[in-house]
Structures are given as C-alpha cells and as structure tokens.
Amino acid sequence: MVFYLLPGSGAISSACIQRRDILEAIRKGEVSFGEFSDLREKIVELYNAGRECLAPAWRRFRGRFWDELCVWALPGSIVKNIEERGIVFSPLLGPVKAGDPLPAQAVRWKEPMGSRTLKDVWGHRIKTLTARLFDGAVVFDFLRNEERELVSFPPTALRAVFEYYRKGKRVINSLAHRAYTLRYILEMEVTLEDLDRINFLDYRVSEVRKEENSLRVIMVSEGRYI
Numbered sequence: 001m002v003f004y005l006l007p008g009s010g011a012i013s014s015a016c017i018q019r020r021d022i023l024e025a026i027r028k029g030e031v032s033f034g035e036f037s038d039l040r041e042k043i044v045e046l047y048n049a050g051r052e053c054l055a056p057a058w059r060r061f062r063g064r065f066w067d068e069l070c071v072w073a074l075p076g077s078i079v080k081n082i083e084e085r086g087i088v089f090s091p092l093l094g095p096v097k098a099g100d101p102l103p104a105q106a107v108r109w110k111e112p113m114g115s116r117t118l119k120d121v122w123g124h125r126i127k128t129l130t131a132r133l134f135d136g137a138v139v140f141d142f143l144r145n146e147e148r149e150l151v152s153f154p155p156t157a158l159r160a161v162f163e164y165y166r167k168g169k170r171v172i173n174s175l176a177h178r179a180y181t182l183r184y185i186l187e188m189e190v191t192l193e194d195l196d197r198i199n200f201l202d203y204r205v206s207e208v209r210k211e212e213n214s215l216r217v218i219m220v221s222e223g224r225y226i
Contacts, residue, residue, distance in 0.1 A: 005151070007142055009061040013104075017055040023044060039121070040094065057101075060104070061088070068176045069179040085097075131154050140185065158213055
C-alpha cells in the first residue's frame with residue numbers, strides 16, 4: 001500500500017460544500033479511522049464554531065502546499081488517489097484522509113482540552129494508528145516537522161522524504177516545492193524505483209540516499225524560478 005502524508009495548516013478555507021453538522025458525518029462513519037469517533041465528538045463540541053459548514057480536507061486547508069497543489073484542477077483519477085491515500089492530521093479530528101469532510105473550525109495543536117493540549121491528546125493515538133497502518137507500506141512524507149513528531153514509522157515501512165537546495169543552499173520553507181513534487185509523482189506515476197525522474201521548474205534529483213528504512217531524495221535548482 002502507498003500513502004501520502006500531507007501537511008496540515010493553521011489557515012483554513014471558509015468553503016461550504018455541504019451544509020450539515022460534522023457530528024452527523026462522524027456518526028455515519030464518513031470520517032476515516034472511526035475508532036476515534038467518540039473523542040472527535042467531544043473536541044467538536046468543545047470548539048463549536050463552524051461545525052455545520054463542511055468541505056473535503058484538501059479544500060478546507062489553505063497555505064502554500066494546498067494552494068500550489070491545486071487539487072481542484074487535477075484529473076478525477078488523481079483527485080481520487082489523493083482523497084483515498086492522502087493522510088492529514090487535524091487538531092480537531094485527528095488523523096483523516098484528504099477526502100474526508102472537515103468543518104470550518106480553525107483549531108490549532110496548542111489549543112487546550114482540559115489540562116492538556118490537543119497535540120498531547122492526539123499524540124499517542126496517532127502513533128499507535130500509524131505504526132499499524134504503515135506496516136509494510138510505502139510512505140511519501142511531505143509533513144511539517146511539528147506533525148512528523150506525531151507519527152510512528154514501523155521498521156517494515158519504507159519512507160521517502162525530500163530536501164530542496166537552491167543555488168547550493170537548503171530551502172527552509174519548501175511547502176510549495178513539496179506540492180510540485182507530489183503533483184509530479186501522481187501525474188507521472190513515479191515509484192520508489194524511479195524517483196530520479198522527478199523534475200519541476202529547474203529542480204532535478206541529484207541524489208537518492210538510502211538511510212535505514214527511508215530514502216532521502218535530494219533535489220537541486222540553479223534558482224531560475226523559485
């Protein structure tokens with residue numbers, strides 16, 4: 001199985017694709033990983049605003065990654081792939097698939113739930129889930145560092161991570177680059193065996209390093225574009 005770990009964002013869209021309560025969607029099993037339904041209901045009721053304005057996760061999140069990914073402009077087969085295999089971590093609902101409905105609630109990991117933060121509440125639950133879910137899987141990792149701390153990669157998983165260098169210097173804010181990389185992988189059907197095919201703008205793969213159970217893909221640019 002192949003999964004794409006996609007970055008969340010503190011910025012959200014106010015789009016309302018469905019006018020219905022997120023609690024209804026949770027109770028009908030429309031949000032993936034239903035073992036967390038009870039906890040989700042408690043958090044939704046704690047942070048009540050916007051819960052009757054739903055949109056798929058890929059449309060709800062904003063920011064450089066999601067704006068550059070332009071899911072709405074991709075072919076239907078690729079959108080379906082993102083929706084079914086893309087995984088996002090939401091402070092409100094925890095682990096969800098990119099096609100799952102999210103309410104218009106801008107909730108951050110540092111927000112409190114009792115004496116703990118939402119990051120604390122979700123942390124061990126996400127680690128337990130991902131250790132099981134990624135057993136024997138291929139995982140393309142586009143997460144931010146804050147979110148990666150939540151994930152447990154079992155030794156049986158093979159993870160691909162990407163680094164970007166522009167004019168010899170490491171690109172720190174690489175969310176747009178990650179979006180372009182994912183689009184290329186999906187559109188050109190790239191596998192772990194041919195990662196060196198990836199290119200966009202003037203970025204090219206210079207090296208693929210094997211590191212234990214991961215592949216580190218080094219992409220370099222002369223800096224003519226971004």
